[in-house]
Amino acid sequence: MSAAGRSIVIPHLGRVEGHGGIFVKVVGGRVHEVNMDIFEGSRYYEALLKGKHFLDVQGVITRVCAICSAGHTVAALAALENALGIGSSPRVFKMRGLLTLGATIESHALHVFALALPDFLGFDSVIAMAEKYPREVTFALKLKQLGNRIQELIGGRAVHPVNTLVGGFGKLPRHRDLEEIRAALAAAQGPLAGFVELAASIEVPDFAARPTVFVALRPHEEGYRFRGSTLCTSRGEEFPVAEYRDVVREFTVEHSHAKHAALASGETYMVGSLARLALWGDRLVGQAREAFQRLFPRGVEENVLTNTWAQLVELVHCLERGQQVCEELLGLPEEEREMQDYRVRAGRGVGAIEVPRGTLIHEYSFDDDGIIESANVITPTAQNLANTERDLRAAVERLLASDVGSESILKLKLEMVARAYDPCISCSVHVTCL
Amino acid sequence: MSVVIPKPFVPRGGPRELATGPNPYLPAPARIMRAADLVPDVRLFELRFTDSTLADSFTFRPGQFVELSVEGVGEGPFSLPSSPTRRGVFQLGIRRAGKLTDFLFNYLSEGDEVGIRGPLGNGFPVERLEGSDLMLVAGGLGMVPLRGLLQYVVDLRERFGRVMLLYGSRNPDAVLFREELESLARRGDVELHLSVDATQGKPWSGRVGVVTELLDEVVCDVPSTYAVACGPPVFYKFMLEKLVAMGFGRDRIFLSLERRMECGIGKCGHCAVGYTFTCLHGPVFSYWDAMNLPELIYT
Amino acid sequence: MQTFRMNASFLPAFMEALKRWGTLVAPVERGAGTYVLQAIDDVSLARPDALRTILPFKKLLLKPRFAMLERRDGGRTEEVFDNDMGPIVYFGAHACDIHALEILDLIYMTDYVDPYYRRNRERLTVVGYGCMPDEYCFCESLGTETVERGFDVFLTPLGDRFLVTVCSARGDDIVRANPELFEPASRADTRDYLKRLQEREQSFSLAMDVTDLPYVLELKREDPVWDEVGKKCLCCGSCSMVCPTCACFNVVDERPELGRAVRARTWDACLYRDYATVAGGHNFRADRADRVRNRYYHKQEAFVREFGKPSCVGCGRCIENCPTGINVVEVFKYVRGEL
């Protein structure tokens, strides 16, 4: 392998959501350039929202990305309700929480089993993997289906919810449906524990390990939760979410339709399951705690390839937490519909939520008629891109130093790094600031 | 309150049954015995019910039709170009025109099974036509049902007087059953008059022009002749009035009409004009009846 | 026909008793002032005095969509029983509904009998319930405000009691099986019944002149009113969906899963654009106004010629449900030149 002036190009990254590639240039044995090349077209939804009514925001902004549609919905509604100065009722808050759990189950199941696991087990796709592991793949699809059923019950549709409104829900779930969901969540726990064992038997390589700053929201209450209003870093810093503009610096780069982000200090950082476990993993209880200890016996280490296992731990958590939320909702009387009254007035609001891929922040301001004046969405994938490039650089350097074998193996390992972040490119090209 | 024509609540007639079974929607399996292209986009399928009792007993009137279906693909009405005087098998002349027929042309051949329901519709009033001269006027695919009538007439030739067939096609390659018709003409069973809209450079000894012009070629004893016409919607527009101008009584002209037919038994409503179901009360109407049902003859 | 009286307080017991004859289906309240027909176990949910349900009872005989035939790859085409609903007791039928049932019978039980309809129809028990008209009812104009046949039992509320009319052997069975609920009707009961009928006759606010309607319509075929209505009509088909006598359907072939083909049947409406389109693409009724006119002519002209009465029972559902406010009564006033 000559070391002079060569390029490693992965033109179209497979098994991720959206269109991107990896470009690495090596000159004289030194890594010269590492780019995550994002060529997904822009749709400018945030700019298009300007001039629309705030009631139209959810229907538009959810279309940024299908996999994250429930997350965008919950974040947007929280931001809009903050702007209107209304809180959500306990039922509405819990239902949105359940929706988030459903979305996380669906997304994690898809990524862990269908997108990432084929790498660890040596397949090109989950369809190829199904031939050898039919029982496992069937269960993984069942788990994903359960996530979709929850989203369908609460949001009215598995992708792009319709039931979620500013101030409440159009239709509330029947108790018998909630009971069914609770039972299905309980039934999935056993088989999932089996997967934790399978995962524990697979050794995770450390060629991409590198010191990293983790960022996640502080849960709104004691326990491991996906919503909160304070941004925390693994350095011990804390900021109110409303001041995110002072914390997160965004910049454009030539090779990408997506903007990149860094902390005010200039450091890149990681958001997502691994970051959440690093910051709040000690709050896990029950089987999730056991899974955490089983898969991270030495605690969270700075190796992005373990993010897939972090997602697996969160899956265990979501199954347990989902049952609790169903329980809480079953304690409320059965009703048709829940909507809060509110008065339209000018306002600005920020809403944040931990979605499967990390911290998602929405901000809107509108005038007295409710017409949107500005909109800003910061997606987890955009925050992770700069960090991904640094991980890729570290990996290339290390892999070139040790003789890895053929170029195709090198490429596969780089793909694994990019995939470990579970990037959502559709989302990432919509980072905006108006 | 006044109800216009008081009538007690009585069903119009006893329940009718199809030869293919008690559930009128359930097709009976039939096997394709032969499939051959008549012209490039029209294929003649010869079918036989797989149940031999049904195959042997199946009969119909010329002008009736059947519903052919391929489960999961679709069902459609098709005229029978064969005559009930020839038992055991029956034929369908099918033009490629949509999703079901595409499937038939692409995937089905001899030995394959399809579903058949029928016979459906009223058919030509053959008893009434007996003893008279017949003028059959066909345009394009309208030859398919008329060929069934023609075969019937030829098989029972002594019951009918003169038989004239006036048949217009788009071009010489689109003439259906050409050899057969010419051989019948040679035998003297039928007086054949063909026309094409254009020869497109092909050899052609018949007339070139629209089918109505063929009417100028024939001399017949109008009072003792019945006219039977069948063709696409545009065909009727000029044909019918020309026949009337020749002196045909409007009740001595019969036509077979096309509509969207789904159930074939007067239930689904798609072929209804007023309360006349083309599938149940038709598809054969006298011109007098048809013109008194506004919309029925599409102009 | 036999008549009895039943104490009003026996109504719940009577409904409980009806369950022996099949699944009890009755109007229940869906939203404020809106009702749907639904199978109920708890008889207190029934609202038999509700004037209209969103969908009429036809949904009990033919589902909006059901599978007719099915074939598994390599197998035979078989009839499936997706539409079979078992024995049903339809509680709370009004006179117009019962007339509509007769019309459906004319459509589905004559000539070729529709087996899917017949199986449900034969197991249907109809328990009528007397009603008072609102501003959309015009059954009186069509002679469907009272009913003498087509039901098993009919309850007419007379304050603290019901006049009970029995019209079939099955109705007779029901009465005989529950002797404690019924007693012979007295002269006072029949007197009150007649009084109620009179009162009811006077409470109609909507009327439609149906004199010589088919002939009038025939003369008005080219009237500009049809273009006017055509311009206003959304062709959403709501009127046909909610009409108790609209019975058109579509047949759809599909493969819902591997190795299985299904022929399904769905309600259709002649107002939909492709209703009269044939294979090859020719549409016999491409013009919206033609489709609108066809709907009126089919119900009010052609059906009369065929069966001696219109296939409209004056229930008012189409008026109540038309989003653009097309009103059949007004349309005919226009046709007659009264507006």
Next chain:
Amino acid sequence: MAKSKPKVGIFGLTGCAGDQLQILNCEDQLIPLARQMDIVDWVMASSRNDHTCRLDIAFVEGVVATERDLESLKEIRARTKTLVALGTCAVWGGLPAMHNEIPREVLQREVYHSSPLHFLDTVEALPPTHFVPFEITLPGCPIERHEFLRVAHALLAGAMPEFHMLPVCWECKAKENLCRVVYFQEVCAGAMTRGGCGARCPSHAVACAGCRGPLEEPNYDANITMFADRGISWVEIARKMSQFSAPVWIKQGLEKEVRHERRR
């Protein structure tokens, strides 16, 4: 009727990937379905793909928003026998096309703050059906799983799938929902919109937003009049109707109102 497994490709242009996700969401039928076909090109689900071979069936979702999208689309068309447009974006343009009248440069400045941005070759968002012919179009935002399965199974059996073009009102009435127009005086696009979604939104007490695109020849004027007659302002009507498949509505004459509504 025995045939070899058809070669299948699944492609996303610019979009939210919701329609591809809906394919993955056919969990129960996914693996059996995949066994009946040879999925040779599907970047979202596989890391080994053949980008050049002939395809019997290809599914395309998303809009054309870059030159690269257009190139890919033309390549896919050239190698495919039966091309299926998946989702409202692919069929009608969907949300990304809702403000095509605003120059892309303006949007870029608003979103990315710096100029010139030569790396953005973005063109206005247009549906793939605008550029190349499709054999089958299946709208929906996202597509409905059962409809996708019907298309897939029909194509596997060698037949064209059949969909009746009925408005959302059909399913809405069949579900006995309260009409959003008649009972709640809302702007509901149900009567103009192609059904098949099971009237999802009205069944959740939300008016139809028209996400599945228009029927053939909807009575556009009568709908507008119906809303206006109920005292709903033109701005409100335009606002509700200018989202999905906006280009189509605009062709129908809504353009004036849409411009009126915008305050930019």
